[in-house]
Amino acid sequence: MTxxxxxxxxxxxxxxxxxxxTFDVMFDDAATYERVKRSGAVTRDVIAACYGLEAAKVKxxxxxxxxxxxxxxxxxxxxxxxxxxxxxxxxQYAPLMDIRVE
Amino acid sequence: xxxxxxxxxTTDDEVRVLSPTGVCGSGxxxxxxxxxxxxxxxxxxxxAGSTDPGPTYLGTGRAAFPREAVRRxxxxxxxxxxxxxxxxxxxxxxxxxxxxxxxxxxxxxEEIAAAEGLVFRLALxxxxxSKAYLKQRLLExxxxxLDPAPxxxxxxxxxxxxxxxxxxxxPFQHALAAxxxxxxxxxxxxxxxxFAALPLTRGIPAGIAWHAGKILECGAxxxxxxxxxxxxxxxxxxxxxxxxxxxESLRCTPQSIASHSLYENGDPFHLVECSGTLDLTQSRYxxxxxxxxxxxxSRFLPAQRYTVKLEGAEHVGYQSVLFGSIxxxxxxxxxxxxxxxxxxxxxxxxxxxxxxxxxxxxxHVNLRIYGKNGTMGPLEPVKEIRSHELALVFEATAxxxxxxxxIAGITRHxxxxxPIPEWSGLITGxxxxxxxxxxxxVYRFNVxxxxxxDDPREMFPMELLHVDGATVRSxxx
Numbered sequence: 001m002t003x004x005x006x007x008x009x010x011x012x013x014x015x016x017x018x019x020x021x022t023f024d025v026m027f028d029d030a031a032t033y034e035r036v037k038r039s040g041a042v043t044r045d046v047i048a049a050c051y052g053l054e055a056a057k058v059k060x061x062x063x064x065x066x067x068x069x070x071x072x073x074x075x076x077x078x079x080x081x082x083x084x085x086x087x088x089x090x091x092q093y094a095p096l097m098d099i100r101v102e
Numbered sequence: 103x104x105x106x107x108x109x110x111x112t113t114d115d116e117v118r119v120l121s122p123t124g125v126c127g128s129g130x131x132x133x134x135x136x137x138x139x140x141x142x143x144x145x146x147x148x149x150a151g152s153t154d155p156g157p158t159y160l161g162t163g164r165a166a167f168p169r170e171a172v173r174r175x176x177x178x179x180x181x182x183x184x185x186x187x188x189x190x191x192x193x194x195x196x197x198x199x200x201x202x203x204x205x206x207x208x209x210x211x212e213e214i215a216a217a218e219g220l221v222f223r224l225a226l227x228x229x230x231x232s233k234a235y236l237k238q239r240l241l242e243x244x245x246x247x248l249d250p251a252p253x254x255x256x257x258x259x260x261x262x263x264x265x266x267x268x269x270x271x272x273p274f275q276h277a278l279a280a281x282x283x284x285x286x287x288x289x290x291x292x293x294x295x296x297f298a299a300l301p302l303t304r305g306i307p308a309g310i311a312w313h314a315g316k317i318l319e320c321g322a323x324x325x326x327x328x329x330x331x332x333x334x335x336x337x338x339x340x341x342x343x344x345x346x347x348x349x350e351s352l353r354c355t356p357q358s359i360a361s362h363s364l365y366e367n368g369d370p371f372h373l374v375e376c377s378g379t380l381d382l383t384q385s386r387y388x389x390x391x392x393x394x395x396x397x398x399x400s401r402f403l404p405a406q407r408y409t410v411k412l413e414g415a416e417h418v419g420y421q422s423v424l425f426g427s428i429x430x431x432x433x434x435x436x437x438x439x440x441x442x443x444x445x446x447x448x449x450x451x452x453x454x455x456x457x458x459x460x461x462x463x464x465x466h467v468n469l470r471i472y473g474k475n476g477t478m479g480p481l482e483p484v485k486e487i488r489s490h491e492l493a494l495v496f497e498a499t500a501x502x503x504x505x506x507x508x509i510a511g512i513t514r515h516x517x518x519x520x521p522i523p524e525w526s527g528l529i530t531g532x533x534x535x536x537x538x539x540x541x542x543x544v545y546r547f548n549v550x551x552x553x554x555x556d557d558p559r560e561m562f563p564m565e566l567l568h569v570d571g572a573t574v575r576s577x578x579x
Contacts, residue, residue, distance in 0.1 A: 016368040018153050018547040019250050024364045051481050063370050065360035065387055072368040074250045076480045080157040081546050082418065082468055082499060085479050087156045095483050 004042065005097035007032050013093040018079035021089045022072040023047070023096060033067040041101040047071040050095045117301040117338040118143045119314065123331045124321035126150035126175050126192060127167030134322075134333040137348040139182050141335055144304075146183050147296040148175070149319045150207065151194025153413060153547070154366075160415035161263045161545030163202030169210065172196065176207070177214045180285065184220050189278055191286045191296050193269075198413070199290030200264040201230040207287045216572035222284035223577075225277035226565040229266045229289025231412070233259050235561070236553070244554040245412070251550040258414070258548055265414035265549060266290035270376030272558035274299035281566050281579055289562070290413060292375055293319035306338045308402035312380040314343040316373060317362055317397075324362035325352040342398035344390060354395045356387035376411075376558065378404040407554050410561055414549035419466075420503040421541040422510035424496040426517060426532040432524040433531050434492055440520065440531075441469055447516040452509055465500040465509055494532065503540055510538035 005011060009028045016022040025042060027033040036042055044060035047053075051073055059072040077084040086092060120143035123130040127150065155166035165172065176192075183190035196203035204226055211224065236259050239245050247254065259265065269291045277283040278300060288296070297315030302308060314336045317324050322332040325347050332352065337344040345354055363382055364370045373380040384399040433440055448467055452460065472493035475482035496517070498509035517532045555561055566579040 014366050015154060016366055017550070018157070019248075019550050020368050022364075022366065022368055024361075026361060026364075050483065052483075059368055061370055063360070063364060065356065065385065066364060066370070067357055068361055068364055068370075070364050070370050078252065078547055079153070082466055082497070082544075083479065085470060085477055088154055091477050092481060094478075095481075 001100055001102060003097060004036070004099040004101055007036060007101055011093050011096050013089050013091070015079055015089040016072055019075055020072050021075050021092055022070065023093055025069040025096065027067045030067060036069070036101055037062055039102045041099055042069050044071070046099060047073070047096075050099075115305070115340065117304050117306055119297055119301070119318055119336045119338065120146045121297065121318040121321050121334045122146060122148055122179055123175060123333065124149065124319070124323050125152065125167065125331070126179075127165070127172040128331040129171065129175060130321065130332045131330070131349060132178060134348040135178060135182060138333050138335050139186060141348070143186070143188060143335070145189040145191060145300050146179055147191045147193070147318065148179060149194055149293045149296055150192050151197045151199050151290060155197060157415040157545040157547045160198035160200060160266065160413060160547075161417060161543070163198070163200055163264065165196035165203060165206060167197070169206075172207070173210050173214065176210055177218070180211065180214055180220060181218060183285070184222060189284055189286065189300065191274060191288070191299070193288045193291035193293065193296035195287050195289055198264070199229050199266050199288070201228055201289065204228060204287055204289050211285065211287060212569065212574055215569045219571045221570045223282055224567040224569050225281055225283035225286045226567070227269065227273045227277060227286060227288040228563050228565070229269055229291065229561070231265045231267050231561060233262075236265060236412075239553050239555075245551050246409075246554070248411070248550045248552060252548055254549055254551050258416070261416040262414040262548060263417055263545065265412055267553065267561040268292050268376075268411040268413065269295065269562045270408075270410070270558055271295040271299040271302055273562040273564065275303050276559055277564055279303055281564065283566070294373070294375060294380075301338045307340065308378070309380070309400040310338055310341070310343050312373070312375060312402050313382065313385065313397060313400035314338050314345070316380065317345050317359060320362065320365070322347045322349070322352055323365065324359050325354055326358045328352070342396050344394060344396050346394040350393070353393040356389055356395055359395045359397060360385070360387045376405075376408055378402050408558055409552035409554055412549045412551050412553060414547065415545040416548045418544045418546050419499045419501055420506045421497055421499045421544045422503070422506040422538045423541050424498075424510050424514050424534065424538040425536070426494045426496070426514075426534045428492045428494065428532055429490070430531060431490070432522055434487060434489075436522065437471060437474060437487065437492060440522065441471070444517055444520050445469070447520060448509070448513050451512045451516055455508065455512065460500075460505065465498065465505065467509060467513060468497040468499070470495040498538075499544060503542070507538060507540060514538060
């Protein structure tokens with residue numbers, strides 16, 4: 001058992017326009033990517049649970065050419081709104097780091 | 103002039119493209135730029151904008167990058183383009199691409215032309231939308247929401263400081279082919295369209311042109327490890343494109359190029375443009391050598407209806423900001439209750455000061471608590487506070503700066519002395535390094551919609567100018 005943070009080359013979040021947040025989990029090699037993909041540790045439902053959303057609100061992709069897993073969610077507040085805390089959306093990925101992978 | 107041909111084999115019908123940097127004003131290495139010029143590009147393209155710096159720039163018409171930084175990049179690009187006699191295309195002028203920002207970049211370009219004695223035909227393509235035009239299209243049911251989108255009606259249009267349309271390739275193609283522009287300064291534009299326009303005109307298939315544009319628009323961002331913003335170069339051909347960073351220490355790999363379609367996109371396989379959708383599900387990425395990648399298989403699916411995305415910003419009010427921190431563990435352990443009691447006190451004191459002149463709905467007080475959930479707000483899964491101190495940021499927003507500052511002042515005084523049950527007597531429970539700061543006007547994004555125009559160019563009028571050193575005159579478009 002290990003964490004996603006130990007397996008990934010990069011876990012990041014960023015705005016996808018002012019209204020959505022997107023997460024990229026990127027791997028160095030195909031073996032690690034396939035291991036995580038096959039493990040079922042990172043799925044649409046897991047991302048939804050991490051951010052307290054219904055699964056239907058999460059766009060979710062396995063990107064084989066990029067050796068990456070990607071998810072996109074609606075922002076809790078639109079970029080720049082009075083309660084928005086992260087204008088670039090760059091510091092929203094931390095909960096993904098602790099995901100356990102078999 | 104002699105051009106050193108590169109080791110890269112070239113073909114007669116290919117289109118070679120130089121993207122000096124991801125954002126005009128963020129910089130690039132002159133050594134990389136000169137290596138790229140030696141590869142004989144057919145044009146230079148540069149994206150100059152983004153919504154990423156926030157709604158302030160579309161709201162105010164200012165630029166996120168400093169004028170001198172933009173001038174430095176533009177000067178090198180202009181001199182390079184004029185030396186080779188190739189077009190220079192700038193899209194999304196000065197961050198948001200509204201009229202004020204097109205003017206700003208025009209001024210800088212004219213200053214450079216005057217200083218360097220450059221002669222060229224300059225096209226300005228405007229992207230700011232008239233309120234009358236948008237209301238007409240709204241009435242016709244030809245403005246549709248994307249998902250997620252804020253509410254949008256005639257009131258939204260009226261309240262907006264500026265609304266821009268994001269132009270596709272067609273206004274660039276017209277400026278190049280029909281108007282013979284040497285330099286284009288465009289308002290808000292699809293980043294990709296800046297790079298796809300000329301290759302499409304030259305007969306490069308749409309899947310190749312748009313996908314190459316997507317890689318190029320961020321400059322060297324698609325390399326394995328970018329050290330600093332820098333140049334990217336592509337060779338576009340009938341059935342593939344080749345991409346390489348001119349700086350020899352930067353490497354493009356199949357994985358790095360494939361990964362780039364993830365960056366800042368909601369869907370990594372389908373990228374929506376005005377005229378259709380770039381489909382990357384069949385794309386193939388192959389290494390030519392250790393720093394060069396060949397891409398093929400990308401497709402472009404034409405849209406049933408041409409659509410132009412809108413971006414708008416409206417003035418929310420004026421804001422004053424107060425910083426403070428808490429070290430007392432008694433207060434930290436009851437921070438939620440303390441905050442709720444403080445908000446009640448603030449609203450009570452505001453009502454006492456303003457009476458009927460200011461309603462609760464006329465102002466907004468926001469409290470961010472760093473050390474608790476300041477970064478992630480409602481998305482924060484960690485509920486327990488583990489820090490020995492908390493940082494507080496209060497923001498008071500109201501119709502005038504004076505009211506905002508009055509409320510920030512009230513907030514400070516109420517926060518300082520808010521009692522807690524553990525202590526008896528007057529406490530000072532917040533450490534403030536200084537008093538509130540006036541942030542000025544604040545804006546919010548208020549549109550995530552598309553318009554269906556009759557014609558791809560109807561929202562993007564062009565002005566044509568002849569620039570000859572310090573002399574600039576209008577010419578008929």
